[in-house]
Amino acid sequence: MSIDFKIKDFAYPAEILKLRSFLEKSQWFTRERLEYYQLKRLRLMLSHAYKNVPYYSELFARLKLTPSDFRSIEDLKKVPPLAKKDLKENFHKLVAKNAKRFNPILCRTSGTSGHPIEFYLDKNSNILEFCYYWRCWSWAGYRLGMSFMEFSFHHFLNTSIKEVACHSLLTNRLIINPAQISCESIDKIVGNIKRYKPMFVKGTPSAIYIFSVLLEKKGCMGGLPFKGVFTTGELVLPYQKERIEKVLNCKILDSYGHMERAIAVSQCPQGTYHINSEYGILEVETGEKPSSDKGITGQIIGTSLHNFAMPLIRYKIGDLIELDRRHDNRCVCGRGLPAIKKIYGRTQDVIVTKEGRFITNIFPFFDLWKNILWFQLVQEDIDKFKLMLVKDSGFEDKGIDEQLYTLKSILGKDAKIELRFFKLDEINIEGGNKYRPIVSRVDVAKFI
Template sequence: MTLPQLGDWKTEEQLRAIQDAQLPTTLRWAAASPFYRSRLGDATPRDRADLAKLPLTTKQDLRDQYPFGLLAVDRAELATYHESSGTAGQPTPSYYTAEDWVDLAERYARKWIGIGASDTFLVRTPYALMITGHLAHAAARLHGATVVPGDNRSLAMPYSRVVRVLHDLEVTLTWSMPTETLLWAAAARAAGHRPGKDFPALRALFVGGEPLSDARRARITEIWGVPVIEEYGSTETGSLAGECPGGRMHLWSDRAVFEVLDPDTGRTSATGTGQLVVTPLFRQAMPLLRYNLEDNVEVSDAECECGWALPTVRVLGRSAFGYPVAGTKVTQNRVEELVFGLPIEHEVLFWRGRADPDVLRLQIEVPDEHRTAACAALSEAVRSAYDIPVDVAGVPVGTLVPGSVLTGVHDVVKPRGLFGADEDWDKALLYY
């Protein structure tokens, strides 16, 4: 299977030709799975027009077909099995062949700051059943990098150890959720390091998995002194979009067909605002036809300065969702912009808020010497942005993120049965 590479096309017409050339094979693969075989009957679709007539595939379809109702190859051909995190309900199954993994790894590695053999790459997202850690691991190995499999759901990898590894191994690239990078900064300071000074090998922070406001991205860059590069994808599909050198997110339309669904009318289009629908083109183990990710996005075909003939996407997610306060909708994205709009000298890394019916209550973790100024500045910023009552409380450092989280070393042991007289035998048979 020959996969298209960036630069294989120069125009939207050439990009569309790449899609049209692969679609018959993709549709044939799909017809081999029990789910699509039942849905399609004898009428196997052959082209883009046929694809457009098919009903959307939903997350509930994936749940209903658990575990292997969407399997389109022999079980012996599978390389890995995964499940989504289940944050929005019952987890969805997902599986890939070894050839599917080449496509997955290549898409993830499409970073404008490339991954190379000289890199030491810290993977700080979950492994287990989710795809995210395995995906970055595979992409880094594909390009010869040294992988540090840090995980972020393991007691064996506390933040004190993350900081030690970042520093002592001279890590050059990392993959994590954006919040992780702020936790590392706090843990680094607790260990006596300066995030922007004492990690000179670091080249970039790759992030994904949660909404990221422009202000928080800028603050992370300011703290660490390196670019923050975002990407977008899912366990069911792998990477779907990544940033160009101009900082805009582009959909990988040479590897998938994308549509935007208007949930009110049920109509789809190539661009606009709505829910993202995707048909991966090089997915054989578990083909997905018109899969509705249910993510709110804004897709545009406007020309980008980078020259990539790929549509751009803004992932709206929770940025468009809000809570009412005094008759005004308050969103996390906007509040985050205001919090990280505070001067860096105030040293605010962590915050939380509660939208009560009549007042927005915010807490920010801030050193004593900056507390009054930071609270006053944030209160004024919120009133200016929303014109609503606001109660900003500055809390001591260590309130929202305890110091023990940043500096602790967990006692991870293997199960034991026999202990010495001076040992704690209550740890018998425990893994933690």
């Protein structure tokens, strides 16, 4: 879940403090009390969607349902799941007629699905996101205003993609460009760390892992100020966790979510992944993987409890998780938030450039390329790349050269990019059934 907080989007101090105070208390609620809160929010959202969202007004009429027919969370199953295809095809019908009242912001993501999705997020969901991060970061000792370091490719797309690092005084944040990590840039990054003394690190596991490996190689492990690492956006693999915690000398707290903000999962200091029940309702649609006696495995379905501008009810997220069957088995941390046994989420390959840079999470670049239905970038060799695209209606060929020039400036001046267009039914997903936006056939270990 790549989030770049902008002050103007979160300038609601009274509402933020009120929700933050509630979340600090609610994490210790019993399961029954959390479900009571969810049901209360769900009824509010269903009533709003029934009256103000054309898609749900028509759907409920067709199913002969009214908000009063939902007396429990289990009753949500009366509503058919909303697939990403449904969101795309019914975009305007899913926007509330009174959306402007909630200060909506149009967002777009293509990162891990390969299929661009547009949606609205409103004031309430922004406040929720801010408070959610505030709470789960506080589990590692973070307090609002403390300095932190973030690996963010998004930020440098709007400034200079060749810049290694910059510091935001307003957010007390040292921002590192994951497309510029190399043996040569490590000294500059370490210099910035010594200057600004960030206490926490945020980023994808692949970016922080490469950073940690190069730190160790350069012998720059001593005296680092970090007290915690917050990972998001990908699965944390065991070898990554071991190396990161060893080099940075602090624990990882991982989190899982998605930009559409229907559900959120975060890891407590004891290592348990907790569903943030106040954020949204998480269901599991079984059938893809066998369930065990101790766990229930299936696809994630999420229902937003705070985004009134564009409510997503029973939204199919697509990733697989395994829930703990023992609902009454409270984590040793004492929190009442339900536990997840395992997330079968996303992984990313690392691109190695001829200049010795290690590029992670380049996919935000494709968020800027409009009217693409699907993409995949494959690194065939150190300087050879294959870019595969599926056009959507409205795609303009005249912008191709400019986009390829920008992509080449990221991959390196010697990069050779073969561009190929496909129809949606022609694509052959690289790397098996699980879609990967970036595929590298170069052995990274040989260059570290």
